[in-house]
Amino acid sequence: MMSVSDIMSGLMFIFIITLAIFVIDFLIASREHEEKMQELTQILSRFEENNRMRGAMLTDIQDALAKRSIEVDIDAEHGVLRLNENAVRFTTGSADLRGEQLERLEVVAKVLAEILPCYGSNQPDNGKCLADTQGKIDSVFIEGHTDNVPIGGRLAKKYKDNWELSADRAMFTYREVTNSQPLLASMLNTNAQPVISVSGYGEGRPVPGHAHPYPKNDPINRRIDFRFIMTPPTVTEAQNAIEGNL
Template identity: 40%
Template sequence: MSIDNELELDEGSGYLVSVSDLMSGLVFIFIITLVAFILNFQDAAQRTARVQEKMETEIERLNTVKKRMESNDYIRAKLLQELQRRLEEEHGIIVNVDEAHGVLRLTENAITFASGSAQLNDDNLIKLKAIRNVLEDVLPCFAINLAASLSSCEGEKKDHAYLEAIFIEGHTDNTRYRGDDTGKLNWQLSVNRAIKTYMELVSASELLKSMDNDNNEAIFSVSGYGEERPISGHRHHVPTDDQANRRIDLRFIMTPPEFTDAEKELLIKGFKG
């Protein structure tokens, strides 16, 4: 073999060695890149799993808080239903219940007021006494200062289900006193009706008067709305002598459950989200 041929072979072998080294380097780089990708993927998957687990935990806690809030509404609805049932079955007194707003409505089928008057006749006073007796039987288990001491309340679940307030709300129809264009006298009349009902229901009962909320405040109070809150189907555009609107509503407010700071944050997130 000539010297020229040997040189050509050496040069070709060197070229092949360089290509082989290059391929080996590329394979090594690919393996390193693949390993890095796998490690990053595993790390991302772990982070995703931790975030998902945290979200599931927060959702579970939020659902627990939500159930506690819904429990209040549920127990209040059962309370209103029980009052309605007993008034009808035991005394023949028909009342309406608005569960969503916590209202026990003493319609004209329960008690009635004459137009422009806050007085009640003997028949209405007898009905109010019957209503008072039912309230005395049912409500003390929902008063935080009485429930623990009453044997009749034993075994009943009352967590987060105590009464915060009961508003005795007076109303009028939209007929006004002569010369009163503002309706101010109707507001005063509605308050007087609420006060009259309060005197017959609460002031006449040592038990109901003693009911307090968790702030040691009296549960019963009064308010008046004049003609501003007619019942559904009884909204009139002209002055109308409507006995249905001359009524008393009992509005029940439950004490909200207590929340930790973490639970409050969850609620805020829940309302925003």
Template identity: 35%
Template structure:
């Protein structure tokens, strides 16, 4: 009986031990299963993050390539701008040389004039061409001085003129072309705009007529558009030279050179528009790579 009790007790303990082992095994299996699930989730998350990292890296690589292309275009644009500015400077220097040559020749002929290299103006002031108040007539002295100017222009301008009516168009010997020479009439402030606008224009027209009457070949000088180089304009009292009335009743000659500026500026404008589009594309791409502040980030990351 006692033995029987002992066997029963041993069996009971064995069963309890077995049940405990089974419980521990089940728990371990469960924990292992949980670890497997956690590992799978981690692997999936890692894969997702890796994919996102690769995507961002690809976007960054594309942005870098676009930025490099944009930098290259900026360099090309800078070269073109520098070339255009250099050409404009060379043209301005050629115009200054033209002004100085005309001034020297007129002074050699006994006529003193002033030049403004910044604006390309040769001024026939009161010592050269003097108008009476409210008059557009050239007196004898003014007419003689205009004759000197017209002869000097005829001697000098062909080297800066693209075309001659009877010879066609060629590159001028100076290498630079005149667009136009404005004969500009001016008035003092007396009389008001109703009088001064037509008066200033009449002064310019009378000066032009005297020039071409004395040196008719001036009308054969043309720009590259096959238009006569000489032209007239009136400014009334809107561009005074000084505060003295006599200084403003005058004639200016304004020299304008051809420099292909419109074409060059159009090229620059087109390049700038292209780069503007690329900059906007880079900005859009950068914004697309940023996290959306309205969406929660993974794992509660900030």
């Protein structure tokens, strides 16, 4: 028969082996967790870098337009360049620009054509672009907006509501901008898709401080916004990093 000391020695040996296996598994798990945390940190850093780059780009566009006597507003947090009523002014119920207002839009198009192509995936080799900016823009939405005066009278024959009017303003702007500067229409993102598209919001997104409870002919809301979306990390990268930390 085995002695008590032999039994205890055997149990101690099993305990030591089990503890060693646990320690090894813990070290491996800790290393894998640290690697996943590093991946997640890198992805978050890319988001922050995208926001920083977008803010710098918006500031460059704003400064370039200011030198040409066109004042625009920017919202760096949301990536918006706003053509307010002092930049380009739409008349009530109209989606078209003429004369001086059209000329000002053409200046906007020229500035965009000088800066934006450096952020597309088909970046031109003109010696003016930085390698770090290539492929950074995923989408640019030309967004049409209106004031909250309802469509009526003769305009009702052309537009059912402000939503249609805002979409028409966005499409008019897109056509004029790309006709003036065809390079903008040729910009592609990393998926080889056109960067620029249009959207209309009617009266639904007034400028902060200009949400009127009653119909008001407010030129600041009759506007075009350019909304810039930067290329995010891939879904696979983000999903793997997040799932590894759940």
